Amino acid sequence: MKHAAGVLALVMMASAANAQTRPAPRPRARINRIFVSIDGVYQTAPKDFSDSVTFQENAESGAFSTSYDVKSGPAFTLSGGGLVWQRLAVGVGVSRFSHATPTTLSGSVPHPFFFSRPRSVSGDVGGLTRTELAVHVQARAMIPVAPRMQAMVFGGPSFFQVKQDIVNDFEISESYPYDTATFSRGVTNTFSESKVGFSVGGDFTYFLTRQVGVGGTALYAGATMKAPSPDGGTIDLKIGGFQAGGGLRFRF
Numbered sequence: 001m002k003h004a005a006g007v008l009a010l011v012m013m014a015s016a017a018n019a020q021t022r023p024a025p026r027p028r029a030r031i032n033r034i035f036v037s038i039d040g041v042y043q044t045a046p047k048d049f050s051d052s053v054t055f056q057e058n059a060e061s062g063a064f065s066t067s068y069d070v071k072s073g074p075a076f077t078l079s080g081g082g083l084v085w086q087r088l089a090v091g092v093g094v095s096r097f098s099h100a101t102p103t104t105l106s107g108s109v110p111h112p113f114f115f116s117r118p119r120s121v122s123g124d125v126g127g128l129t130r131t132e133l134a135v136h137v138q139a140r141a142m143i144p145v146a147p148r149m150q151a152m153v154f155g156g157p158s159f160f161q162v163k164q165d166i167v168n169d170f171e172i173s174e175s176y177p178y179d180t181a182t183f184s185r186g187v188t189n190t191f192s193e194s195k196v197g198f199s200v201g202g203d204f205t206y207f208l209t210r211q212v213g214v215g216g217t218a219l220y221a222g223a224t225m226k227a228p229s230p231d232g233g234t235i236d237l238k239i240g241g242f243q244a245g246g247g248l249r250f251r252f
Helices: 002-021
Strands: 034-043 049-057 060-068 073-085 088-100 103-109 119-125 129-146 149-173 184-205 211-230 232-249
Touching: 034 088, 034 211, 049 149, 049 232, 073 129, 073 232, 103 149, 103 184, 119 149, 129 184, 129 211, 129 232, 149 211, 149 232, 184 232
Parallel strands: 119 184
Antiparallel strands: 034 073, 034 232, 049 060, 060 103, 073 088, 088 129, 103 119, 129 149, 149 184, 184 211, 211 232
C-alpha cells in the first residue's frame, strides 16, 4: 500500500514538472471580420494610342494624325469589406486616376489654288487629360500569417468610368500666296464612357495595434474600349493599369 502511494506521488510530481516546463500555446493569428484600407498608389499608364483622320477641303482630301502619350501618375484608393465565411470575404474598392495626355498632331492641308500641292503642318496639342474612376468588386481570401500580420489575395469585376480628351479638328494660320500653313491650335472634345473590366491583386498588412496597421498593396485592373474618331471610325483605348502603393489599415 505504501509502495503504491509512493508511485502515485512520483507520477503526480512528474506531471506537475512537465506542465511547468511545457511552452505556452502560441496566440492564434486573428482574422478580420470588417476591414478598411486607405492607400496612395502609383499607377502605370496603359498603352499610348493614336488616330488618323481624313477630311475634305478646297475640293481635295486632307488628313491629320494624332499621337497621344498616356502618362503614369499617382492615384488614390479606398476599399472595405467583411468576412462572409471562414477566410472568405467580399469587398469593394474605389480608385481615381487623372493625368495629362500630351498629344502631337501632323497634317496635310490642300492648297486653296492648286491641286496636288498640300501644305504640311505639325504641332503639339496641350491641355488634354485622361480621368478614370474605377469601382472594383472583389472576392478576398484572408490569409493569417502571424498575430500581427495578414495577407490577402483578391479579384473580381471592375467598373470603369473614363473621360478622355480627343482632337477632332485643328486650326491653321496662312497668308497669300498660301504656299505654306502653320499649325495654330487643336480643337478637342471629351469622350466619356463606362466599361466593365477585371481586377486581381494582393495585400499585406502589419498591425501596430489590434485595430490599426500599415500595409502595402498591388493590383492590376484593366479593360479596352472604343472611342469615336472624328471621321466616323473608332479609336482603341486601353484603360486601367498596374497599381502599387500602401497606406493605413483598420480592422474591427
